[in-house]
Amino acid sequence: MKSSRTSARLLALALGLGLASSALGAAVPASAKTAAAPSAAAGTSVARYAGSGEEAANNKAFFEAVLKSVAEKRAAQPYAQAVTVYYNASQAPSFRSQISSAASIWNSSESNVKLQEASSGADFSYYEGNDPRGSYASTDGHGSGYVFLDYTQSQQYDSVRVATHETGHVLGLPDDYNGACSELMSGGSAGPSCTNRYPNVTERSRVDQLWANGLAQTPRTVTGPPTT
Numbered sequence: 001m002k003s004s005r006t007s008a009r010l011l012a013l014a015l016g017l018g019l020a021s022s023a024l025g026a027a028v029p030a031s032a033k034t035a036a037a038p039s040a041a042a043g044t045s046v047a048r049y050a051g052s053g054e055e056a057a058n059n060k061a062f063f064e065a066v067l068k069s070v071a072e073k074r075a076a077q078p079y080a081q082a083v084t085v086y087y088n089a090s091q092a093p094s095f096r097s098q099i100s101s102a103a104s105i106w107n108s109s110e111s112n113v114k115l116q117e118a119s120s121g122a123d124f125s126y127y128e129g130n131d132p133r134g135s136y137a138s139t140d141g142h143g144s145g146y147v148f149l150d151y152t153q154s155q156q157y158d159s160v161r162v163a164t165h166e167t168g169h170v171l172g173l174p175d176d177y178n179g180a181c182s183e184l185m186s187g188g189s190a191g192p193s194c195t196n197r198y199p200n201v202t203e204r205s206r207v208d209q210l211w212a213n214g215l216a217q218t219p220r221t222v223t224g225p226p227t228t
Contacts, residue, residue, distance in 0.1 A: 065145045066123050066170055083113045083211050085170065088122035095149045095163060099126055102164040105197060106171065109204045113171060113211035124170055126163075134188075135162050137169040145170070157188065158195040172210040173203055 070085055089099045103115040124145040134153040138146060147166045154162050165187055169175075176185045181194035184203055190196075199207070 070123055082111065085113060085115050085124075086118035086122045087115060087170075088118060088120075088125040090119070090125075092126035092128040092149055094128050094151075095126065095154070095159070098149070098154070098159045098163040099167075101160045101197070102167045105160075105164050106167060106199075106207075109199055110171075110208050110211070112208045115167070135166050137166050153188075156192050158197065161195060161197045164197050164199075168199065168203070168207075171207045173199075173207060 066085065070083055087099075087103070089096055092099060100117075103117070107114050124147065126147045126149060128149045128151065130152065131148060131150050133150075135150045136148050138148065147163075147170065149159075149163060149166070161184070165184055168185055173185050175187055176183055177189035178186055179189045179191075180186045181190040181196050182200055183190075184196065184199040186194075
């Protein structure tokens with residue numbers, strides 16, 4: 001960052017991140033379970049990713065936790081053009097394709113931050129299972145976080161859009177439930193028929209701004225990034 005004023009302004013942009021739980025990020029969500037094939041019960045109402053006051057209250061912790069984790073790895077490559085955020089998808093095997101697609105979408109959309117899968121030492125993880133809240137992102141506020149992908153919701157909505165939307169929270173974007181399908185972060189407010197998986201120009205620009213110049217100051221030197 002160029003100044004503490006810039007840092008404060010950029011972090012303030014993360015205040016609107018939609019998170020759905022204050023559960024510890026280091027632990028497996030209570031509702032998470034791996035299954036060969038997700039299935040939705042007949043008559044199940046549409047699971048919404050539409051936000052709440054509780055989610056908004058937890059948002060800043062997630063982004064700051066990711067920044068803290070990334071900053072420690074950043075020390076090994078302080079002059080790299082882009083910040084690399086490492087993720088672990090091993091606990092969401094049913095969604096490996098969607099998670100990979102989400103990472104590819106964000107990597108093709110941004111210049112200052114890139115997503116890369118890692119087998120250990122990840123900045124955040126993905127989990128899968130059933131939860132009446134649907135999909136969400138959560139953290140313990142101390143450097144560990146996860147994205148939870150819900151089976152039912154991912155059947156009712158475009159599953160890649162869901163994964164890309166939730167990953168957008170990791171990168172610093174807030175929810176914007178205005179019903180516009182052209183916006184990735186409009187989430188479930190755009191309805192199940194919306195299949196847009198890509199952030200629009202405003203969303204792309206915002207993420208690049210948030211991650212410009214590495215964003216987080218490096219707290220200490222580490223040995224290097226995790227191996228994949």
